[in-house]
Amino acid sequence: MPDTPNTTPAELRRLLALPADQRPDWLNDYLGDMTIPPIPDTSTNPLLDVVMANTARGMRKCTLVFPLDKVLAAAEHAAAADTHKLGYGETEPRPRLWWVKDDGTYLMSNGQDPTDTRDDNGRLPHVVYADGWGPGTDARSVLGGDDFRESIDLTTPDDDGLTLLGRLRAAAAQGATRFLLKAAFNEKYMHLSYITE
Numbered sequence: 001m002p003d004t005p006n007t008t009p010a011e012l013r014r015l016l017a018l019p020a021d022q023r024p025d026w027l028n029d030y031l032g033d034m035t036i037p038p039i040p041d042t043s044t045n046p047l048l049d050v051v052m053a054n055t056a057r058g059m060r061k062c063t064l065v066f067p068l069d070k071v072l073a074a075a076e077h078a079a080a081a082d083t084h085k086l087g088y089g090e091t092e093p094r095p096r097l098w099w100v101k102d103d104g105t106y107l108m109s110n111g112q113d114p115t116d117t118r119d120d121n122g123r124l125p126h127v128v129y130a131d132g133w134g135p136g137t138d139a140r141s142v143l144g145g146d147d148f149r150e151s152i153d154l155t156t157p158d159d160d161g162l163t164l165l166g167r168l169r170a171a172a173a174q175g176a177t178r179f180l181l182k183a184a185f186n187e188k189y190m191h192l193s194y195i196t197e
Contacts, residue, residue, distance in 0.1 A: 066128050109126035
């Protein structure tokens with residue numbers, strides 16, 4: 001990273017938004033031919049965001065850790081709901097967890113309550129944030145640039161006849177406390193796997 005004495009994240013965001021001919025020479029020298037993605041106001045390291053957007057190619061992997069009791073509560077909420085919200089491209093309503101990345105990254109129930117009552121912070125009650133990635137954090141450094149929502153089916157049996165909801169219940173009954181969501185992804189696809197411990 002270039003030497004940026006006394007340059008706050010807010011000032012770096014302002015400088016990055018300027019046309020190239022109005023930026024300081026040190027910044028243009030550092031940027032070279034990199035493109036500048038949209039930098040959110042919450043970014044604490046705008047230069048790292050630029051580097052990640054320009055160099056994070058190929059297969060990437062991440063593991064997110066969630067408290068199992070809260071994941072199970074969100075899954076039970078989805079399973080018990082009478083109606084379910086549909087994600088992008090979905091045509092059949094069924095119980096799912098949605099993995100969302102926007103303000104932090106979290107799992108949430110797609111079950112629709114009659115009121116969808118929110119808490120004092122304006123959040124739905126059946127949302128569980130990944131450890132270290134709560135509200136106000138910028139998950140792009142781990143997960144890439146754009147916000148997204150990925151559906152995780154709870155009730156379709158896998159090859160051994162178990163559902164994810166059944167696995168969550170069994171893991172909690174056996175004393176597990178963590179749900180690990182593992183993602184391997186590139187620009188074209190994403191593969192998710194899950195374990196409990």
